[in-house]
Amino acid sequence: MSASPNGISILLVDDHPIVRQGYRRVLETQSDFQVVAEADNAVSAYSAFKAHSPDIVVMDISMPGASGLEAIRNIRARDAHAHILVFSMHSEAPLVKAAFNAGAGGYVTKSSEPAVLIRAIRSVARGQRAMSDDVAQVLALESLAPSGSALDQLAEREIEILRQIAAGATKEEVAQNLNLSLKTVQNYHYMIKAKTGLKTDAQLVRLAADCGLMGP
Numbered sequence: 001m002s003a004s005p006n007g008i009s010i011l012l013v014d015d016h017p018i019v020r021q022g023y024r025r026v027l028e029t030q031s032d033f034q035v036v037a038e039a040d041n042a043v044s045a046y047s048a049f050k051a052h053s054p055d056i057v058v059m060d061i062s063m064p065g066a067s068g069l070e071a072i073r074n075i076r077a078r079d080a081h082a083h084i085l086v087f088s089m090h091s092e093a094p095l096v097k098a099a100f101n102a103g104a105g106g107y108v109t110k111s112s113e114p115a116v117l118i119r120a121i122r123s124v125a126r127g128q129r130a131m132s133d134d135v136a137q138v139l140a141l142e143s144l145a146p147s148g149s150a151l152d153q154l155a156e157r158e159i160e161i162l163r164q165i166a167a168g169a170t171k172e173e174v175a176q177n178l179n180l181s182l183k184t185v186q187n188y189h190y191m192i193k194a195k196t197g198l199k200t201d202a203q204l205v206r207l208a209a210d211c212g213l214m215g216p
Contacts, residue, residue: 007032008125011052013045013059013071014038014087023058023087026114033121042071049075049082056083056125058117061090061099066177069102069160076103085124087117091135092212093142094151094159102156106130151211153195159213161188165201166208 010027012035014020020038027033037052039045041063049057057075061068068086075082085106086099096107106124108117112132120130131139151159157178164174175185198204 007034008056008121009034009036009052009054010121011036011045011048011054011057011059012038013040013048013057013063013068015040015060015063026117027058027121030118033118042066042068042074045071046074046078050078056085056121058085058087058121061086061088061095067160067163069098069156069163070178072099072102072104073156081127083124083127085120085130090212091138093138094154094211095213096131096135096139097152098154098156098159107135108132109134150196150198150207151213154192158188158192158195161185162192162204162208163213165189166205166213 010033012020012023012027014023017040020040024035024038027035036054037048039048042065045057045059045068059068059071068088072084072086075084082103084104085108086104087108087110088095089110091109099107105127106120106129108120108130109132111134116132120132123130151162154162160178161174164177165171169177171182171185171189174180175182178185192204193199196204196207198207
């Protein structure tokens with residue numbers, strides 16, 4: 001997928017309507033940007049992507065129910081060339097790496113200047129990788145650390161399940177949110193504990209909080 005001749009069409013995904021309105025105003029100061037659709041959760045983001053085929057999806061990663069990680073995974077499963085830019089308040093290395101592993105083409109923090117977001121949208125829409133400076137620094141420092149996070153052992157689906165469990169979702173709710181069987185979620189839950197070396201859900205909650213997987 002490449003940017004259309006008439007400009008860059010954008011799907012804006014964030015669970016806060018006022019926040020979306022503010023971002024939309026910023027983006028539409030650019031004459032070649034057009035926000036063609038908005039969504040407030042992973043399911044509606046996927047539906048909007050199917051309906052509008054935007055040049056780029058600008059997506060928050062922390063949303064109720066299935067998070068942006070799951071939305072990225074589903075959109076990329078539908079269109080392997082989809083361009084997705086994560087725009088998040090979180091800059092922790094495990095979450096950034098999970099987003100890239102799921103198929104994001106860029107990651108910009110919400111503390112960044114509007115010009116950084118605008119440049120990143122243009123880059124990702126062209127198929128290039130883009131990061132805000134703080135995200136790049138976090139990844140660089142993490143790569144130099146003598147030992148990585150416990151989350152480094154987890155795949156992005158396991159990180160998404162950990163996030164939901166830590167947020168208080170039951171295994172049944174996780175299964176419904178991610179369209180998985182209860183048995184599959186139980187197996188993932190077991191593997192998460194095995195890979196992280198943790199024994200209880202309380203320990204998993206602490207890990208998720210320490211690594212920035214929890215919402216604000």
